Amino acid sequence: xxxxxxxxxxxxxxxxxxxxxxxxxxxxxxxxxxxxxxxxxxxxxxxxxxxxxxxxxxxxxxxxxxxxxxxxxxxxxxxxxxxxxxxxxxxxxxxxxxxxxxxxxxxxxxx
Amino acid sequence: xxxxxxxxxxxxxxxxxxxxxxxxxxxxxxxxxxxxxxxxxxxxxxxxxxxxxxxxxxxxxxxxxxxxxxxxxxxxxxxxxxxxxxxxxxxxxxxxxxxxxxxxxxxxxxxx
Numbered sequence: 311x312x313x314x315x316x317x318x319x320x321x322x323x324x325x326x327x328x329x330x331x332x333x334x335x336x337x338x339x340x341x342x343x344x345x346x347x348x349x350x351x352x353x354x355x356x357x358x359x360x361x362x363x364x365x366x367x368x369x370x371x372x373x374x375x376x377x378x379x380x381x382x383x384x385x386x387x388x389x390x391x392x393x394x395x396x397x398x399x400x401x402x403x404x405x406x407x408x409x410x411x412x413x414x415x416x417x418x419x420x421x
Numbered sequence: 422x423x424x425x426x427x428x429x430x431x432x433x434x435x436x437x438x439x440x441x442x443x444x445x446x447x448x449x450x451x452x453x454x455x456x457x458x459x460x461x462x463x464x465x466x467x468x469x470x471x472x473x474x475x476x477x478x479x480x481x482x483x484x485x486x487x488x489x490x491x492x493x494x495x496x497x498x499x500x501x502x503x504x505x506x507x508x509x510x511x512x513x514x515x516x517x518x519x520x521x522x523x524x525x526x527x528x529x530x531x532x533x
Contacts, residue, residue, distance in 0.1 A: 314464075350525060351525060352510070352522075352523030353510075353523040354523075355520060368520075409455060409467045409470055410465075412466070413464050415463070415464055
């Protein structure tokens with residue numbers, strides 16, 4: 311099925327651990343982005359990419375790295391997890407003139 | 422500062438009733454405004470997309486309105502169903518940018 315696939319759906323990390331949240335889309339969309347969603351706040355942009363090999367910072371990039379080696383994949387890396395990174399993370403993609411398609415989210419807890 | 426504010430924060434209605442959700446924004450220049458529905462534990466799904474020149478757009482029982490002069494939008498849900506229970510998020514996209522400005526959402530609960 312066409313869409314945005316995120317893995318894992320749930321993850322618990324200890325403070326200081328690292329991990330990668332995976333995101334893949336099969337719609338040949340140029341634009342991909344990562345958001346975090348916290349209670350009482352709108353989705354906030356972490357990083358985005360307008361095409362393979364091109365990434366840029368969003369509103370809340372600290373503590374996160376991204377890369378875009380292919381059009382399909384846009385992984386998000388947490389280098390040293392902190393409790394403040396406990397959140398629900400959404401990956402989204404869009405083509406030119408199209409709206410976002412969101413993944414189903416990854417619920418991350420850092421203890 | 423570009424902002425999107427939604428009201429009410431939460432709303433409880435009985436099945437079959439209508440309701441209206443509000444969205445005020447300060448994003449300028451403005452490209453388009455979107456309403457998303459987010460079920461618990463899922464990613465947001467687009468309901469409507471409205472450009473600067475559009476006043477009303479419908480998607481089944483959902484009707485969105487836009488007043489670009491007052492920078493206000495509303496989402497009207499007709500004959501609510503239990504499956505309408507979700508968060509509804511207003512999103513504004515500025516001109517010449519991929520970046521979306523998200524509201525905090527209205528959490529709607531429809532009771533039988």
